[in-house]
Amino acid sequence: MTDPSTPAPPPLPERRAADVAASADAAATTTGAEAGGQAGPTPGIAGVDDTGVRRLTGDIDDIGRGFLAALFDITFTRFIxxxxxxxxxxxxxxxxxxxxxxxxxxxxxxxxxxxxxxxxxxxxxxxxxxxxxxxxxxxxxxxxxxxxxxxxxxxxxxxxxxxxxxxxxxxxx
Incomplete structure (x- = not known):
């Protein structure tokens, strides 16, 4: 017999995160092609990781990259x-x-x-x-x-x- 004061565990998701990630990548590629753009991922999104969270690219993704290049950028177009x-x-x-x-x-x-x-x-x-x-x-x-x-x-x-x-x-x- 179960104790009524103990909450029930949350239900499991219907699909695995890896399957959701693969379908999201496919949907982004299809959406880009249908919109008259190039077939490929949506700009600014590099895909979905295995947790189902979208990864961003561009300025946000460059935070840890190119530090020395930004440090010696004599035009001061990149900030450190x-x-x-x-x-x-x-x-x-x-x-x-x-x-x-x-x-x-x-x-x-x-x-x-x-x-x-x-x-x-x-x-x-x-x-x-x-x-x-x-x-x-x-x-x-x-x-x-x-x-x-x-x-x-x-x-x-x-x-x-x-x-x-x-x-x-x-x-x-």
């Missing part, structure tokens, strides 16, 4: 900012972390050292280190994130403007 944003953020976080630890430990050590000849100043230095250094580190992380997001947003605006200009030229010609 989006590719390096996470690296810059990680390096910035590490730098902020190192600065935080050194300032925190240094402030505590100097505060303890000052307790012998100036007890009030030593306590004030220890308390200000415990309060001020973490707050400054937090603001540094926020500022770092803001600067990197601003750069990425600026590059995204430039890329979108370039795509809009290309589409306008194609539509007007």
């Amino acid at each position: 900012t989006r590719r390096l944003a996470s690296v810059f953020f990680l390096v910035g976080l590490i730098a902020i972390g190192i600065a935080f630890v050194s300032a925190f430990v240094g402030g505590i050590i100097h505060g303890i050292g000052a307790l012998g000849w100036n007890p009030g100043g030593g306590i004030a230095l220890i308390l200000s280190t415990v309060i001020v250094v973490p707050v400054l580190a937090f603001f540094a992380v926020v500022l770092l994130r803001f600067v990197i997001e601003s750069g990425v947003a600026l590059v995204a605006i430039a890329e979108n403007t370039e795509r809009t200009a290309e589409n306008t030229r194609r539509g007007g010609a």
